[in-house]
Amino acid sequence: MALEQPASGFTAVPTTIPSGESTATLTVHASASAAAGDTTLTVRATSGSEFQTAPLKLTVARAGELIVRWSSPAPGAPDTYTNGALQLEATLEGGTADAVEFRRDTEVLARMTAPPYSYTWNTQSEPEGEYPLTVRAIRGGTTFTSLERTVVVDRTPPVVAARSPASSDSQASARDSLDATFSEPVRASSIAQDNVEVLAHGNTRLDATVSLSSDGTRLTITPTSPLPAPSTVLVKLGTTTHPILDLAGNVLHSASEWVFTVPVWLPVGSALSAHAGATPSENAVVKMDSDDRPIVAWSEFDGASKNIHVARWDGDIWQHLGGGLSGLAGLGTDAENPDLHIDALGRVVIAWDEATGVESSRRVFLKRWTSSNWEDLPVLPRVDGFEIDARMPKLATAQNGALLLYAAGSGSRLRGLTLARGALEWTFANTSLPGDHFNPAQPALAVHGESVFVSYNTYLDTLERRGVAVLRNHQTLLGSGIVPAMPNHAANTSAIVTDHAGNPLVAWHTTDNETQDSELYFSQWTGTDWRTPAPVTATSSSNASPSLVIGSDHQTMLAWSGIVNSERVIRVARLQDDTWELLSPPLNANATPSTPSLKPSLALDAMNRPTVAWQEGSGVGADIYVYRFNH
Known part of the structure; x- marks a missing residue:
């Protein structure tokens, strides 16, 4: 120093x-x-x-000169604020004076000829504003003046100029701090734990710490635990016995409290669409990238071509990663069914299928984001000189870092391929299905250690119905034939994950062959057999499109689309003691009727909080919506 x-x-x-x-x-x-x-x-x-x-x-001061010092307001203090009477006091050093004056600019407020040099200045009649004050000592014909002090006369009560979350906000985060910005600085001594209240549902006090910014204008309230969701939260600032005061002592305006709502789900930005207007955005899939930010892929028809689009959330807005993706050149492309994956090096990989224009044939294309553009991954190998007919691709990473791809092919084909790290060519995984499994479709992938599991729906000739089957390491069928299912029901889309012991868990939806109603079922491999499948929910009907995840905390979560009160919505539940417990009321972005919510995709962040993406119609088009669990 x-x-x-x-x-x-x-x-x-x-x-x-x-x-x-x-x-x-x-x-x-x-x-x-x-x-x-x-x-x-x-x-x-x-x-x-x-x-x-x-x-x-x-x-x-020179020898023999007087030094005039302020005693009140205290020397060295910043500007002094008052809303009424202010005590002025001064002392002299180096001798005596004939007279001492307290002066406001050039006006004499008081004059005295003997100590104590003290004066009470009543500012009630003074206009609000800043006033320069000095003390002047007079000895003979010489004057000696103190340092100037600024006094601010302020009788205006402070108000809360801004709040975060805003008053009446219906989309408040459960984890963010609460902020109040005052119209002027307030006294730090008037802020305490006991005069700042955060109340859930109007009467349940929540623990929180409080801090005031160095300039006294911003109060930050930090709840010690996430705010309950759903809840209505009331924030009260100051009490009758312990009010919040500004620097002049004026009490914070009584209309300082505010109310906001903490919902179960928070929207992540606005609706996602690559094109303006009523273009149909479909087939959303969401993953969390290496920075724990959601990244979404979807297909969208612009009136001439259907392409794949990818966008990443940067914390404020959705940033599109390049333009529309298509494996084939020209207009009229038909790309859909994207799957997203974050590879062993944290890079974003996208796969999709696309119509070739030759009858009903489709091909799978893959690209990888390089931080500035999309680069092509190696094309899939040919079989007998012909390109592979494949659709509904699914991606995963093997234990050794290799990229895994599964897709359904024509006829009775289920294609599994591997792209080793640094390799320039894909190799077939020698996938082998039982001889009585026909027309496999809609594969789903999960990896645990050295085990690779693929679920798919297939027609089992011996049972004369369509069910869900699971292969381990491309060839070993788990169980006998298919996962047990209800008679007279046909299995459709499946989802698969593995628990901490490496046993797969499968969810799928079935369609009643007579009523055409659909229902969700769930089963788990015990190590030797499949547990008896159980329906997931009775709270919605026509349930379809399951998306299954399991967190590092071993908590299993499931999202699906179902009908509640005649409206198709998204439902999310977690598995608790063999029972699916709904996380919230039905989830949809638009409150208007006839806006069906379809095909949810579920992902977990590093804290095992779910994020869900889905497509929702508007009557003339559809957009992609992304919401995160507010907890």
């Missing part, structure tokens, strides 16, 4: 603040060459490359 470029005649030996302490004394010397009168020096404190400076105001 030292003086920074002191004026001529002023010196000080630099001093060090001892370790573990916060203060030290810096002694300033004024020589005979120092100019008489008021001066301001700069004190600089340095720690490594960081430093802070502070002004030091001094009055230099």
Whole structure:
């Protein structure tokens, strides 16, 4: 700590603040060459490359001269605020004076000829504003003046100028801090734990810490736990016995409290669509990238072509990763059924299928994001000189870092392929299905250690119905034939994950061959057999499109589309003791009727909180919506 470029005649030996302490004394010397009168020096404190400076105001007097000092307001204090009577006091050093005056600018407020030099200034009749005050001592024909002090007369109560979340906000985060910005600085001494209240549902007090910014204008309230969701939260600032005061002592305006709503789900940005207007956005899939941010892929028809689009959430808005993706050139492309994956190096990989224009044939294409553009991954190998007919691709990463791809092919084909790290060609995984499994479709992938599991729906000739089957490591069928299912029901889309022991869990929807109604079922491999499948829910009907995830906390969650009160909505549940427990009321983005919500995709962040994406119709088109669990 030292003086920074002191004026001529002023010196000080630099001093060090001892370790573990916060203060030290810096002694300033004024020589005979120092100019008489008021001066301001700069004190600089340095720690490594960081430093802070502070002004030091001094009055230099010659021998025999008087020094006039303020006693009240306290010397060295910043501007003084008042809303009524203000006590003014001064002292003299170096002798006596014939008279002492308290002056407001050039106007004499009070004059006295003997100590104590004290005056009570009643500011009630003064207009609000800043007033420069000095004390002047008169001896003979000479005057000696104190440093100037600024007094601010303020009788206007402070108000809350801004709130976060805003008052009546219906989309407040359960984890964000609460902020109140005041119209003017308030006293730090008037802020305490006991006069700032956060109340859930109007009467349940929530624990929170409070802090005031250094300039006294921003109060931050940090709940010690996430706010309950759903809930209505009331924030109260100040009490009758312990009000919040501004620097002049005015009480914070009574309309300072505010109310907001904490929902179960929060929208992540606005609806996703690559094109303006009523273009149909479909087949959304969401994953969390290496920075724990949601990234979404979907297909969208622009009136001429259907392409694949990818967007990443940057914390404020959705950033599109390049333009529309298509494996074939020209207009009229038909790309759909995207799957997203984050590979072993944290890179975004996208796969989709696309119509070739030759009868009903489709091909799978893959690309990888390089941080600035999409690069092609190696094309899939040919079979007998022909391109592979494949659709509904699914991606995963093997334990050794290789990229895995499964897709349904024509006839009785289920294609499994591997792209080793750094390899330039795909290799077939030698997938082998039982001889009585026909027309496999809609594969889903899960990896646990060295085990790769693929679920698919297939027609089992011996049972004469369509069911769900699971292969381990491309060839070993789990169980006998298919996962048990209800008679007279045909299995459709499946989803698969593995638990901490490496046993697969499967969810799928079936369609009643007579009523055409659909229902969700769930089963788990025990290590030797499949548990008896159980329906997921009775709270919605026509349930379809399951999306299944399991977190690092071993909590299994499921999303699906179902009908509640004649409206198709998204439902999300977690598995608790063999029972699916709904996380919230039905989820949809539009409150208007006839806006069906379809095909949800579920992902978990690093804290095992779900994010769900789905497509929702508007009557003339459809958009992609992304919501995150607010907890």
